[in-house]
Amino acid sequence: MRPFLIAPSILSADFARLGEDVDAVLNAGADVVHFDVMDNHYVPNLTIGPMVCQALRNYGVTADIDVHLMVKPVDRIIPDFAAAGASIITFHPEASEHVDRTLQLIKESGCKAGLVFNPATPLHYLDHVMDKLDVILLMSVNPGFGGQSFIPSTFDKLRQVRKLIDDSGYDIRLQVDGGVKVDNIAEIAAAGADMFVAGSAIFNKPDYKAVIDEMRAELASVEA
Numbered sequence: 378m379r380p381f382l383i384a385p386s387i388l389s390a391d392f393a394r395l396g397e398d399v400d401a402v403l404n405a406g407a408d409v410v411h412f413d414v415m416d417n418h419y420v421p422n423l424t425i426g427p428m429v430c431q432a433l434r435n436y437g438v439t440a441d442i443d444v445h446l447m448v449k450p451v452d453r454i455i456p457d458f459a460a461a462g463a464s465i466i467t468f469h470p471e472a473s474e475h476v477d478r479t480l481q482l483i484k485e486s487g488c489k490a491g492l493v494f495n496p497a498t499p500l501h502y503l504d505h506v507m508d509k510l511d512v513i514l515l516m517s518v519n520p521g522f523g524g525q526s527f528i529p530s531t532f533d534k535l536r537q538v539r540k541l542i543d544d545s546g547y548d549i550r551l552q553v554d555g556g557v558k559v560d561n562i563a564e565i566a567a568a569g570a571d572m573f574v575a576g577s578a579i580f581n582k583p584d585y586k587a588v589i590d591e592m593r594a595e596l597a598s599v600e601a
């Protein structure tokens with residue numbers, strides 16, 4: 378498996394001083410910025426759009442920005458996020474009328490592409506599109522809010538998707554999002570994840586580096 382990536386979710390960052398907070402978490406050792414986009418339609422919450430992504434780039438953020446679209450419809454906003462500096466764009470298949478077309482649109486916009494599965498979304502959406510995926514994101518909470526508890530059935534789903542990825546031979550990251558903490562990250566990695574989104578576990582602590590170091594120490598026990 379490839380090196381583990383830690384992607385703090387800025388849903389739990391301080392929006393009043395977002396650039397500084399993103400810089401701080403990257404300086405603390407985070408690999409990727411996870412950027413949660415909610416539309417108060419597909420999910421019952423409202424967050425940030427392409428202008429904020431562009432603002433982070435203008436502020437000097439050079440790390441990959443991983444845009445998780447919790448919006449419906451999906452396609453119209455994709456070129457805007459690509460132009461605003463998104464590196465990866467993921468979306469929920471049930472929010473797109475034409476999943477293959479949406480994946481192509483993301484690729485043609487110059488970004489990496491991925492599908493997101495809610496806890497109860499079936500995996501059959503992966504049929505016929507594995508060759509177009511850079512990321513598969515399994516939600517381990519129902520989307521819309523940070524600070525929820527990890528849903529244990531995600532472990533089985535992770536193992537299933539890890540096998541699908543390995544059997545496919547494609548180079549696809551397996552990301553998990555929701556309730557990821559120091560005390561469960563090793564078990565999540567052992568089930569097959571290699572990219573970890575964590576919001577409240579990092580941003581709600583005063584010392585981001587201490588949390589990220591603890592997560593890496595836990596992950597090291599899985600890599601060994």
Ligand SMILES: O=C(CO)[C@H](O)[C@H](O)COP(=O)(O)O
Binds near residue numbers: 389411555576577
């Ligand atoms: O996509 C999300 C919610 O829809 C968040 O990224 C996720 O819940 C992370 O928050 P936390 O680590 O606090 O659970």
